Amino acid sequence: MDEDKKADDLNSSSYGWWGKILKVDLSSESITEIDTLPYADRFLGGRGIATRLYWEYVPAAAGAFDPENHLIFMTGPLTATGAQGASRFEVVGKSPMLMPEGFCYGNMGGFWGPGLKRAGFDGLMVCGKARRPVYLFISDGKAKLQDADIIHLEGVKQVGTYLKQKHGKNTHFITTGPAGMNLCRNANLMTDNEGSATGGFGAVLGSKNLKAIAVKGTQSPRISDPEELKQLNRLTIKLNQREASFNPFPEDQISHAGKASCFQCGLDCIMRSTFKTRSNREVVRKCQAMFVYFSWVMGRPGEPAETALDATGLCNNLSLCTMEMNNIIQWISAGYKAGYLSDSKTGLEIDKLGTWEFFEGLCNMIAYRQGFGDVLAEGLLRAGETLGMEAKNLFANEVAGVGDGATYSAREYLMNGLLYAFEPRQPIAMLHEISRIIGYWVMNLQYPGSTPVSADVYRAAAARFWGHEKAWDLNSHEGKAMAATRIIDRTYAKDSLLLCDSCWPLMFSNHTKDKKGDTTMEARIFNAVTGKNLDEKALLKYGETIFNQQRAILLREGWDPKTDDTVAEFNFTDPVQTVFMNPEVLVPGEGDIVLSRKGQTLDREVFKKMRDEFYQLRGWNPETGCPTAKKLYELGLSDLDSVFHDPGGKQHFRNK
Known part of the structure; x- marks a missing residue:
């Protein structure tokens, strides 16, 4: 009976998961498996699990092109379940684009992530270096390295044609083109259907002599409440x-x-x-x-x-x-x-x-x-x-380690300064949470009724999603630290569920009576798939945990809060002139006031006030920028305590 109960408990905890992450060592050509579920319990999925695996497996001193670097691909608990907007996957590794090289992440859509899940695996870790060009083929619970001599110098299209001819039209793939095989530091990973991830991960793939990862599967993960998921899918489609x-x-x-x-x-x-x-x-x-x-x-x-x-x-x-x-x-x-x-x-x-x-x-x-x-x-x-x-001296402000360093900057939208300040790359998914609703608000100003985002809808959404009654006033620093914590935690949870940035979160809608969105949908969908009973706060707590796990990695690799918890210098010196979807740089001010921040810069003292408040809200030491032992214990991360108190040598992070 005890064994039966143990099996029942395992089955009930594995809805949405297969419980297996592939680990491939190209140097030894060994293929093993890691149990997903202990990681899912602590780090939710996708970005969270991949970040933790990086912490455990990638040495701080490893270079991006060293065999010890790992490329880690993770799906989420919603992947391949039919949940809407849940077709993405996360990739994590040490980036050769960053200067110095360091931890980075990317997020890709299309069909490969669901293909990996349908092939019977939740994720994949690749390390080592193959002796000859190879590709990895994963199909219905099996994985095999195959010769890639014919395709290793080919472009992405040619690779796709070859793999689909050899393994069937339902084969999906990740690969890199000539730029990756020639170790160009800005080489992308590419999928079929034009998916891409920056960070130089294509060059990391090339450095391992791994040309492609092809997946083909016919399996579907179990869903706890299929009928509830169908209802939520219909509602999601309507609201979107x-x-x-x-x-x-x-x-x-x-x-x-x-x-x-x-x-x-x-x-x-x-x-x-x-x-x-x-x-x-x-x-x-x-x-x-x-x-x-x-x-x-x-x-x-x-x-x-x-x-x-x-x-x-x-x-x-x-x-x-x-x-x-x-x-x-x-x-x-x-x-x-x-x-x-x-x-x-x-x-x-x-x-x-x-x-x-x-x-x-x-x-x-x-x-x-x-x-x-x-x-x-x-x-x-x-x-x-x-x-x-x-x-x-001829570089534009956009030049950064990974991504565009000037898009939606802190000069126009104040809380974005905190979003940029704590990330190793441009945090575009976080920036979209602000820029999208502001863009719709601007369109509604110009053409009343053209979008659902009136001033009232914007203010209600900002207060509800960003957690502060003054979060909507983008000309004041009040509430911006709280807004940043909410946006960061929600994005980390979203990237771990692997929900799409194009439609999540649902901050507003044309199809509700009051035009307002819904903060609870992500948790309800997660519960329908997994059988768990989490609410919005629990998902945000997962996001906070993963954010602190990433913080530990950055410090271990040389990030110095005193010099690196900031934004690029141009934010303080070069006035903003225009913004995508908002050429006059309009922002909501106090009450019904509409202001333009055209010609404005970020005030250093304002940024410092926001950052100090952010440290406080995070439960971090205001002097060191590190989580306190109490906060780490609360998040179940006490094993990270040593790195925050003795993070090792510092090297200036030059990507901002």
């Missing part, structure tokens, strides 16, 4: 219904052909779209990536808009980070105008910037490390160190 994605391209050249959905997702997605060209080609493009070359093409008389569309496709096939490529092009343009860069110095015909010929030449030069491209393949931050101060 909104206008179609916009088409930034000239309609006479490129038309918007519809949505491009991820696995089992019926939500209205504002991130992924299908576009049709005049030659009847249909391509999927997403969010920021579609704009990598957009402004230069649109500003080049006679250049077809298709060049901008195809520029993204070229980056994806070579696996070059589009954010980094955009910054490189800005820098080349500025350097050419300043007389610092020339055709002879770069090997480029810079006066052709905006043409397909220029972009193709630049991308190939970097991906294959040819000539000047070999310098740029180290990333702009390191290129600046090589080329000197004159080169660095």
Whole structure:
């Protein structure tokens, strides 16, 4: 009877999970398994589990390209259950883009994460280095390393064609293109259906001689209450219904052909779209990536808009980070105008910037490390160190270690300073929680009734989701530390459930009587899948736990709170001029006042006040920026106490 009860307890705790994480050591070619459930109990899933595994398995002194570095891929408890907006997966590892190299994370959508879960595994850890180019094939509970000589120098499209021909059309994959195999520090991981993760993780894959990870599965994880999940899915789809994605391209050249959905997702997605060209080609493009070359093409008389569309496709096939490529092009343009860069110095015909010929030449030069491209393949931050101060003085504010360092900055939206200050990379999912509702509020100001976000709806959502009655006043520091803690904790929980940033959280809706959203939906969906009984506060507590676990990793790797708990210097010195979706930089002020922060900077004393309050709310020592022993005990993280009291050597974090 005791054994039967033990089996029942295990089954009841494994709803949504298989209970198995693959661990592949490429050096020894050994494949073993780790039990998921002890990690899920403490760290929820996805980002949380991957972060803890990094803490346990990646040595602080390991380099990004060392065999000891691990690439950790994790799904969440909702993955492949049919839960809406739950098709993503998390990747964690030591990033070669950061300077110095360090812990980083990425988040990818499409079909690979659900494919891994349907193949019978919750996650995958890869370490070591293969003696020859290989790929990993995972299918219905089995994993095998296979020879990749034929494809190891190929682009992403060619890899996909090969894998689907060999293993079937329902095979999904992660790979990296020539940029990754040539260890370009800005090389992405890519999936089928145009999913990508930055951080240089494509180069880490290449450094391990691992060309691809293919998955194919027919299994589905168990769900505790399928009927309840169906009801919640219907409600989620209804609450999420909104206008179609916009088409930034000239309609006479490129038309918007519809949505491009991820696995089992019926939500209205504002991130992924299908576009049709005049030659009847249909391509999927997403969010920021579609704009990598957009402004230069649109500003080049006679250049077809298709060049901008195809520029993204070229980056994806070579696996070059589009954010980094955009910054490189800005820098080349500025350097050419300043007389610092020339055709002879770069090997480029810079006066052709905006043409397909220029972009193709630049991308190939970097991906294959040819000539000047070999310098740029180290990333702009390191290129600046090589080329000197004159080169660095031409960097735009957007240049950062990983991501765009100036998008939705603290100059316009004050609490964003705290979101940037504690992360090793641009925290775009957190920034979206603020920028999206503000963007809809601005549209409603300009065209009353065009969006559900009136001033009243915005104020109610800000107070409810951000936890402070003054959180909505973006011209005051009051309530911003509390808002930051809520946004951080919710995002960490969201990235661990693996819910999509495009639709979660549901802060507002066209389909409720008062236009207000719902803070409880994530917990209700989690409970329906897992059979547990958590509320919103419990999920936020998971987020806080994972945030503190990441804090321990950063300190162990050299993060110094006294110098690194801050934002890039330009926030304090360079006035903001415009913001995406908000060109006049409008923000809600006290009462019904509408203010513009155009021309404003972040006040140093205001930032310090917000940071001090943030430390207090977190239960951190105000002098050291480290969690107290009491806080660690409360979060079940007492095993981290030593790193906070003796974090080791400090090295300045140069990515801000």
